[in-house]
Amino acid sequence: MLFRNLSSKVASIPMAVTALVIFIGCSAWTVVYSFTGSRLLPKTRWVGFDQYDRLWDTTRWIVSIENLAIYGGCMLVLSLALGFTMAALLDQRIRFENTFRTIFLYPYALSFVVTGLTWQWMLNPTFGLQKVVRDMGYVDFTFAPLTDGDFAIYGVLLAGLWQGTGLVMVIMLAGLRGIDEDIWKAARVDGIPKWKTYLVIVLPMMRGAIITALVLVATSIIKVFDLIVAQTQGGPGLATEVPAKYVMDMMFRNQNLGQGFAASTMMLLFVMIILVPWTLYEFRERRRG
Amino acid sequence: MRRILGVLIASAMLASGAAKAAELEVVHWWTSGGEAAAVNEFAKAFDAAGHKWVDGAIAGGGGTNAIPAVVSRLLGGDPMGATQFNHGRQTEDLIKEGLFLDLTELSEKEGWRDFVFPSSLLDACTYDGKLYCVPVNIHSWQWIWLSNPAFAKAGIPVPSNWDEFVASAPKLRAAGVAPLAVGSQAWQSTGMITEVLAVAIAGPDNWSKVNVDKDASVAAGPAYAKVFEAAANARELAADIAVTDWNLATAAVITGKAAGQIMGDWAQGEFAVAEQTAGKDYSCLPGLGVNPVLSLGGDAFYFPKNKDADVTAAQLELASLMISKEVQVNFNLKKGSLPIRGDVDLSAANDCMKKGLGLLADGQILPGGNMALSRDTIGQIEDLMVQFWNDSSMSAASAQKAYASIIASAD
Structure with a gap:
């Protein structure tokens, strides 16, 4: 048993060690030291749950959690919905599909820092989107979410969606292309409308693609930091603070x-x-299967 | 033949002399026009001594970007030649780890204690009886800078205190001038409220009780209630102009777009670069014209321990240069700050600097906020102030309550 596939087991040792030492080891170290009064340097001066008491007493942390919930909820739903819709539209054997796919995926090639700065400029009221529309004659047009504390997090969401939706679309498109042509034929014979076929038959068959997209989007939400730093620096006020920035x-x-x-x-x-x-x-599903 | 030999020997001697010259990377966060001109005075003096100054400027007011970078380099075993910090408790933990060069011997040899004035600046550098830094200047927060042309445009005299300034706001606005310019970075609104408005309105005694003795009952009391009301007032006055960096806010005052800015005396370097004359183009009121008292903020240089003996020698040489008479005068005139020696001739100083020197000589001084509070407490206050400053629905009373609870838990 131990010596079966020996070479592949040997090959995976470095990764296993990395996972154990770096991920689990460092996480455990962090958890242990969160019970200390460490200042600039880690020190084992135990303070119990004091740090957690203070954490949940801090306005900025609570605001950060709320922001993450808003950003995360919207991002998850919208990027999956938009990504799937765009993939379904691209799936209609349209012309220039390659061109569109490239255009939609392109933002993903940019780092969050570039995305954040670009959208900071776009949403700047004095020389961004608002000015362009006003110059076209609509002088009362107001669109400056980043300057208004109540809406700033949606300005960040806009940038996040612009950056992340393309990737979801490409994964979904690959999933759609993996559906057997015969399924479509059978649906057509039965007279099921096209949109219904997508929603009721094709979507459940794309489980793998959806889970992949879900995991990728969810991790990008939890670790969102650079986008905020580049776009708003957490402002105005505490309006766009997130947990990673608090840390x-x-x-x-x-x-x-x-x-x-x-x-x-x-x-x-x-x-x-x-x-x-x-x-x-x-895990249980797989065992049963 | 003999001549060639002579040249060879001479060049060999030169080479060995050159080996003594060291390159020092100096990290600081002086990047605005006036600041860069000032730090260049250090560089010139150091280069003239035969060494090489390598500029390691990291932009970001108050060292917000530089300090984390410096700390991680020090802990990672990659020390720079010298690094700036503010007077105060920023370096406590690093000193405890023994990361900095001990300057006690040099300071005793040159007699720093005899000429550094006020000598509490050296106490801020001292830990366990040993000296670890060179104070280079004194900066104080408690100033308001006023644009004379802006008040002329509004047809009113330049105010002589905070109340007159507030009263002049409607006329300034009618003339198309923004009353107050405040940058949006957290440290600016924080300093303005907790250092300037608090000292001017609640008075130096109450300020000391809150910041030095950490007395939360004073922070929650009636004197500080007035401070937060004034802060809410200032928030309204500053609504007309939106800038990020402090020097952009100063630029608005220089060009007359804004009438005033509450900012430390480092703003003076910007007026100097713009070739403005104190008293004619701009006016300054220490303590907002109410309580003319200065807090002892400012900058000091620390020298991280190094294995190379040549580098250590150069570090000591730089330390002694920075505190020398001539360099002190040149540097501080450019920087707009006050020198840390009482025995230098500053006849070239302008009106505002002379006001500051006068207050210093009269002993109208407070310890700086950085000396009194830990970085952690300051960070918490910054978070509160940036929230208060940007959210006009947050009342002065609720900000005061939150402030008092931070002071209560301060260490």
Whole structure:
């Protein structure tokens, strides 16, 4: 048993070690040190749950969580819905499909920093979108989400969607192309309308593609940081703060490692709450299958 | 033949002399026009001593970007030649780790204690009886800078205190001038409220009780309630102009687009670069004309420990240059800050600097906020102030309550 496929087992040792030491080891270290009063440097001065008490007492952290919920919820639903719709439209054997696919996927090739800066300029009221529309004659047109604390997070969402939807579309398109031609023929024979075929028959068959897209989008949501830093720096006020930025600022601006570790442990916990039940479910399904 | 030999020996001697010259990378966050001109004075003096100054400027007011970069380089074992920090507690942990060169011997030899004025600046550099940094200047927050042409345009005299300034706002607005320019970075609104308005309106005693003694009952009390009301007022006055960096806000005052800016005296370097004259083109009111007191902020240089003996020698040489009379005068005139020695001739100083020097000589001084509070507490206050400053629905009372609770848990 142990020596079966020996070469492939040997080959996977580096990755296994990396996973154990870097991911699990460092995460455990962070969790342990989140119970200390570490300042600029990690120190084992135990303070119990003090860091967590302070964390959940901090307005900025609560605002960050709310923002992540808004951004994450909208991003997940909209990027999957838009991505699938765009893929379905591209699937209609249209002309210049390659060109469109390239255009839609292109934003994904840009880093979040570039995306954030570009959209910061686009949404700037004095020389962005608002000015262009006003110059066309609509002088009352107002569209400046980044300057208004109530809407700033949606300005960030816009940039996130612009960047991420193309990838979802391409994955969905690959899924659509994997559907057997005979299914379409059978649906046509039965007289099922095209949109209904997509929603009721094809979509459930694309489970793999959807899960891939879901996981990719979800990870990009949890770790969103550079987009915020480039686009709004968390402002105006605290309007676009996110948990990852809180962690960075606590560790390096406030020189309070313990607080930063507590915040990152909470982030890990969020991911676990979503990931663990889902993994267990998937695992059981596969065994049964 | 003999001549060739002589040349050879001479060049060999030169070469060995050159080996003593060291390259020092100096990290700082002085990147605006006036600041760059000032730091160049250090570079010139150091290069003239036969060494090489390698400029490691990292932009970002208050060191927001530079400090994390410096800390990670120090902890990662990649020390630079010298690095800027503000006077205060920013370096406590790094000193405890023994990362900085001990300057005690040099300071005793040159007698720093005798001429550094006020000597509390050296105390801020001292840890466990040993000296770790060179203070290079004194900066104080407690100033408002006023544009004389802007007030002339509105047809009113330049105000002499904060209340007059607030009262002049409607006329300024009628003349198309923004009353107050404040950059949107967190440290600017924070400094303006907790250092300037607090000292001017609640008075130096109350300020000390809050910042030095961490007395939350004063922070929650009636004197500070007035401070937060004034801050809410300033928030309204600053609504006309939107800029990010402090020097852009200063530029708005220089061009007369805005009437005033509450900012530390580093703003003066910008007026100097724009060739403006104090008293004629712009006016300054220390302590907002109410309580003329200065806090001892400012900058100091630390020298990370290094394995190379030549580099260590050059570090000590730079330390002694930075504190020397001539360099102090040249640097501080460009920077708009006050020198840290009481024995230099500053007859070239302008009106505003002379006001500052006068206050310093009279002992009208407070410790800087950076000295009194830890970086963690300052960060929490910054988060609160940036929220208050940008969200006009947040009342002065609720901001005060949150501020008092931060002070209560401050260490």
